[in-house]
Each structure stands twice: as C-alpha cells, then as structure tokens.
Amino acid sequence: MGWPDLNLSSSTQVTLCVATGCGVVMAGLLTLRQLKKWRMKGKKTERRKDVVYLHGFQRMKFTPSLSGPCLKVETWLRMAGVKYEFVDASKSGQRSKYGQLPFVELNGTEIADSNIIIQRLARQFNADLDADLSPEQQAVALTISRMVEEHTKWTMYQYYFVDRLDLFTQLVGLPGPRIIHWLIRNRVSKMMQTKLYHQGVGRHSKTEVYQLGNADIRALSALLGDKPFLMGTKPTTVDASVFGQLAQVVYTQLPSPHRQVIINSCDNLLDYCDRIKDQFYPDWELLCAEGH
Numbered sequence: 338m339g340w341p342d343l344n345l346s347s348s349t350q351v352t353l354c355v356a357t358g359c360g361v362v363m364a365g366l367l368t369l370r371q372l373k374k375w376r377m378k379g380k381k382t383e384r385r386k387d388v389v390y391l392h393g394f395q396r397m398k399f400t401p402s403l404s405g406p407c408l409k410v411e412t413w414l415r416m417a418g419v420k421y422e423f424v425d426a427s428k429s430g431q432r433s434k435y436g437q438l439p440f441v442e443l444n445g446t447e448i449a450d451s452n453i454i455i456q457r458l459a460r461q462f463n464a465d466l467d468a469d470l471s472p473e474q475q476a477v478a479l480t481i482s483r484m485v486e487e488h489t490k491w492t493m494y495q496y497y498f499v500d501r502l503d504l505f506t507q508l509v510g511l512p513g514p515r516i517i518h519w520l521i522r523n524r525v526s527k528m529m530q531t532k533l534y535h536q537g538v539g540r541h542s543k544t545e546v547y548q549l550g551n552a553d554i555r556a557l558s559a560l561l562g563d564k565p566f567l568m569g570t571k572p573t574t575v576d577a578s579v580f581g582q583l584a585q586v587v588y589t590q591l592p593s594p595h596r597q598v599i600i601n602s603c604d605n606l607l608d609y610c611d612r613i614k615d616q617f618y619p620d621w622e623l624l625c626a627e628g629h
C-alpha cells in the first residue's frame with residue numbers, strides 16, 4: 338500500500354514514515370505495567386519513619402510469595418523483628434532500579450536486591466542474625482545461600498516453567514480467560530528458556546537437571562542433620578534464604594522431582610520448613626487467603 342497522493346515532498350514523506358514508525362513502537366511500549374505506574378503516581382501513599390516497606394509479588398494461595406527472594410526478605414524481617422509493611426508490586430507495577438523484586442523503602446530511600454537489603458537493614462536496625470557465627474560458619478552459610486539461589490532455583494524453574502508448563506496456571510493462579518493464561522504462560526516460558534540457556538542449566542536433559550537439583554536438596558538435608566536451623570540452634574540469614582526457595586516446592590503442593598525427594602528421603606527438611614513457618618508465620622493462612 339502506497340502513501341495517498343497528497344503532493345508531499347519526499348523529505349516530508351520520510352518524516353511521516355519515521356513518525357508513524359515511532360508511534361507504533363511507542364504504543365507497543367505502553368505496557369500494562371506503565372499504565373499501572375501512571376495510575377499510582379497521583380496517589381501519594383503515606384510512608385512512616387522507621388517502617389520498612391517491602392515491595393514484592395502478589396500473595397499466593399499456597400505461599401505468601403512465589404518469589405524466593407521476596408519470601409526470603411519477608412522471612413528475614415520477621416526473624417530479625419523489624420517492623421515492615423508489605424506492598425503488592427503487582428498492583429503498583431513498580432520494580433527496583435535493577436528491574437526486579439524485591440526492593441524496600443526505608444525513610445524515603447530505596448534499597449534493592451535481597452542480599453543488599455538484608456545487609457543494610459541488619460546494620461541500620463542493629464539486627465544482624467549472623468553476628469554470633471564464626472568467620473568459617475559465615476562462609477559456609479554464604480556458600481549454601483549461593484547454591485540455593487544461583488543453582489537449585491534454576492532447576493526448579495526448568496521444571497515448572499519449561500518442562501511442566503501444564504502446571505503453570507495452578508502454580509501462578511492466573512485470573513481471567515484461558516486465552517490470556519495461554520499467552521502469558523508461553524511468554525513467561527520463552528523468557529525463562531532464554532535465561533536458563535544462558536545460565537547453563539537449560540542446556541541439560543530433563544533427567545540431568547532433576548538430578549542436579551536433587552543433589553542440592555540432599556546436600557541441604559545432610560548439612561541440616563538434626564539441627565533445628567542450618568547453622569545451629571538459632572535462625573540466621575541462610576535459613577531465610579533456603580526457606581524462601583524450599584517453601585515453594587513444599588507448600589505449593591504440585592508434583593515435582595524436588596518435592597518428591599524431600600518427601601521420600603529428606604524428612605528433616607520438611608520439619609525444618611514447618612518449624613520456620615510455624616515460628617515466624619502464625620498468620621500464614623491469613624496471608625495466603627489474600628492470594629490468588
């Protein structure tokens with residue numbers, strides 16, 4: 338289809354073409370999230386001094402958050418006894434400066450990334466859960482967190498977001514018509530497959546991925562042994578981190594190789610999750626009742 342003959346000079350036609358192209362791209366960029374952000378901008382929410390505002394993904398039916406890092410920070414805040422309020426970022430459309438969740442606001446300052454959040458809050462509230470650990474124990478704790486957050490987690494993603502996409506709707510509890518579920522599901526899966534490929538886990542066969550994940554879970558079980566918490570009798574930051582990830586497979590109640598190995602041969606991890614849930618989430622059911 339050509340341009341209608343309006344006797345325009347060729348440079349005007351080029352300008353029009355570019356302008357139209359820009360318009361289409363701009364319209365594409367007007368995503369739902371941006372619309373949400375604009376809508377929220379006018380509504381200035383009140384923020385109190387010394388209260389941590391935790392921005393995370395929406396509540397879920399089986400767990401307060403489907404995001405490991407979000408649940409980790411929330412668990413840490415409870416372990417450390419720091420006053421906080423949860424802000425549903427799926428309503429506000431907000432993300433951190435890294436484009437992710439969680440992030441917190443404290444006294445008008447934004448802190449992003451679960452590890453940085455915990456480090457900063459521990460200092461500002463004088464609530465370091467790891468103060469009594471020896472340097473060696475601190476190193477072990479850090480190593481465990483890294484394994485779970487940077488490896489085990491990906492083997493779970495491979496299962497839920499790629500291999501068993503049929504479980505997606507139950508997992509994330511989407512509202513609305515099925516065609517929308519289908520579109521979101523496929524988009525999320527495509528994104529996840531790219532991430533998994535670059536991370537490396539996604540290059541293995543399913544069987545290999547589940548073996549990798551289950552080896553991590555057995556290692557966690559062996560490290561925990563009969564202790565109530567990973568580093569001994571008191572909860573420390575690594576427990577928040579591990580709980581953030583394990584709670585997803587333990588409480589979501591969808592089948593998975595990770596869940597299977599926990600139930601079949603890691604009783605101590607089940608008790609461990611229940612211990613943390615019972616001690617720090619007396620309101621677990623209430624939080625999940627808000628969930629989708």
Ligand SMILES: N[C@@H](CCC(=O)N[C@@H](CS)C(=O)NCC(=O)O)C(=O)O
Binds near residue numbers: 405407436437449
């Ligand atoms: N290193 C970050 C990781 C946070 C992260 O992976 N967040 C994911 C959800 S679990 C996220 O926000 N993804 C949304 C996106 O990438 O758009 C942390 O520990 O806080």
Ligand SMILES: *[C@@H]1O[C@H](CO)[C@@H](O)[C@H](O)[C@H]1NC(C)=O
Binds near residue numbers: 386387461
């Ligand atoms: C937050 O701000 C208040 C008042 O400005 C100050 O007293 C308090 O120490 C700050 N809290 C933290 C944790 O930095």
